[in-house]
Amino acid sequence: YGLGLVYRQQGKYDDAQNEFERDLTLNRQLSNRQNEAKALNALGHVELLRRNYHEAIQYYQQTLEIRRTIGDRAGEGASLLSLAQGLGYLGDHGQVEPLLREALKIHQAINHRWYEISTWNELGILYLMIGELDEARTSLDEGLALSRKIANETGQAYLLCNLGQVLREQDQLEQAEHALLEGLKLAETQGDVNLEAIYFSDLAMVSLGAKRFEEATQRASTSLEKFRSL
Numbered sequence: 001y002g003l004g005l006v007y008r009q010q011g012k013y014d015d016a017q018n019e020f021e022r023d024l025t026l027n028r029q030l031s032n033r034q035n036e037a038k039a040l041n042a043l044g045h046v047e048l049l050r051r052n053y054h055e056a057i058q059y060y061q062q063t064l065e066i067r068r069t070i071g072d073r074a075g076e077g078a079s080l081l082s083l084a085q086g087l088g089y090l091g092d093h094g095q096v097e098p099l100l101r102e103a104l105k106i107h108q109a110i111n112h113r114w115y116e117i118s119t120w121n122e123l124g125i126l127y128l129m130i131g132e133l134d135e136a137r138t139s140l141d142e143g144l145a146l147s148r149k150i151a152n153e154t155g156q157a158y159l160l161c162n163l164g165q166v167l168r169e170q171d172q173l174e175q176a177e178h179a180l181l182e183g184l185k186l187a188e189t190q191g192d193v194n195l196e197a198i199y200f201s202d203l204a205m206v207s208l209g210a211k212r213f214e215e216a217t218q219r220a221s222t223s224l225e226k227f228r229s230l
Contacts, residue, residue: 004016004020004023048085074107077112117150124140140163144159147159157186161198164199194227204217
């Protein structure tokens with residue numbers, strides 16, 4: 001399972017899938033339902049990164065069913081979050097907010113800070129997608145404050161990326177660039193190539209908005225190279 005996580009972060013999705021499928025088979029043989037759900041959820045994340053959203057949702061639904069059956073509250077909250085992510089990519093925003101609010105309630109009740117941060121991030125993305133920029137910024141600021149409080153640099157990297165997009169949409173280009181460059185350093189430290197590619201794409205948009213056209217082209221080219229490497 002751990003090797004699968006490394007491959008997934010490196011963008012080696014076929015290798016990651018193979019490792020998670022081995023883990024799934026083993027845990028089914030051992031009747032370990034908790035780890036079975038964990039492997040299914042990981043496979044869902046791989047499909048999400050491949051942009052196979054329907055397949056990802058199917059994995060997440062299986063995971064949620066298992067975790068509810070065995071009474072795994074932390075896992076249930078995580079599965080609700082994952083399911084909301086998948087539905088969000090399909091544009092089904094009407095279902096996303098209730099799932100995220102339910103997940104947030106669970107994470108806060110059991111003091112599961114890491115997933116609470118992720119849920120604030122997803123709420124920020126949702127509000128950004130539907131144009132509620134003030135709500136998006138409030139959600140991302142909540143998540144960022146919490147991630148800094150517990151020194152969760154992975155959470156900070158994703159939150160800063162989305163915060164940069166919100167600030168750009170609010171025409172606060174200088175603040176947007178500051179947030180994006182701060183987050184890019186974290187993504188590079190973590191070796192998260194997919195996130196680095198997103199950062200360079202967003203930075204290119206900031207450069208374009210600031211009419212720094214040569215810089216925008218360079219940043220966009222870097223983003224394209226990184227996406228192609230995946």
